[in-house]
Amino acid sequence: MNTEAAPKRHRHRHGRRTRCTPWYKAWYAKTSPARLAVTALLLVVLCxxxxxxxxxxxxxxxxxxxxxxxxxxxxxxxxxxxxxxxxxxxxxxxxxxxxxxxxxxxxxxxxxxxxxxxxxxxxxxxxxxxxxxxxxxxxxxxxxLWPDSIAEMINVKLNLQQLDGELGGLMERADRLGPYTPAVHAAIVRAAFASGQHDSPLLQRHLLRGLQDHRSRGQMQELTQQYRQESTACDLLAQAPEPKPSLSFCDNQGLSTNN
Known part of the structure; x- marks a missing residue:
């Protein structure tokens, strides 16, 4: 007969487990309906x-x-x-x-x-x-109030050969909105040459400003030669106050030397 005692099983008493409430549920329980509504609105706006x-x-x-x-x-x-x-x-x-x-x-x-x-x-x-x-x-x-859009409209109307009253109005508007904008200088000078407005104050003003601005100086000379208006440009420069900008084909008196 086996008298060896069986090992005793020790029973450990465990206390009841405490369930942790998720933080969002705890926050939700303690938050007023008004605050919940504001939070929901902010989340919608954020999305x-x-x-x-x-x-x-x-x-x-x-x-x-x-x-x-x-x-x-x-x-x-x-x-x-x-x-x-x-x-x-x-x-x-x-x-x-x-x-x-x-x-x-x-x-x-x-x-x-x-x-x-x-x-x-x-x-x-x-x-x-x-x-x-x-x-x-x-x-x-x-x-x-953006002058470049007006300048773009002027150029497209010239491409369409629409030398009409709207073109003149756009030139005036571009002059008001962008008196020192390179795109406006080029558009007004081109429009004045194309429509024969050689005595226009707009032409003189923007030709001079275009030549004084390094961003548009080269384009002013190209437009003058493209429309074969060297003499017109030189005469306008001759009337300009000092210091006068220069064109490669004008002499000191503002007369054309190449044409």
């Missing part, structure tokens, strides 16, 4: 801002792509390919779909259409210039 910030980021990526394309085309003087143009238009359309009332994005699409018109020519070019003009009008309505 909305997050979605808006995300859409802004997506649109910005598309805008950067279009800006890079336009920069390359400007440097080379031509659109790299029809596929590149279509891809750029698709990108800017995506950005506009995200933010339909962004004037800068509307202007970017207008520039793309101008480049396509420049590349294709013919009836299709007139349609693209017309669409670009509409986009610039929308941008100007959204940003009425």
């Amino acid at each position: 909305g801002l997050s979605v808006h910030a995300g859409s802004l980021g997506l649109a910005h990526l598309q805008v950067i792509r279009v800006e890079n394309d336009l920069m390359r085309w400007q440097q080379s003087g031509k659109v790299s390919s029809p596929e590149a143009m279509q891809n750029a238009l698709t990108a800017i359309d995506r950005a506009i779909a995200l933010h339909q009332d962004n004037p800068y994005q509307l202007s970017l699409k207008g520039r793309l259409l101008e480049w396509r018109a420049f590349s294709t020519g013919g009836d299709a070019a007139a349609a693209d210039y017309g669409a670009a003009l509409d986009l610039y009008r929308r941008a100007a309505a959204l940003r009425p």
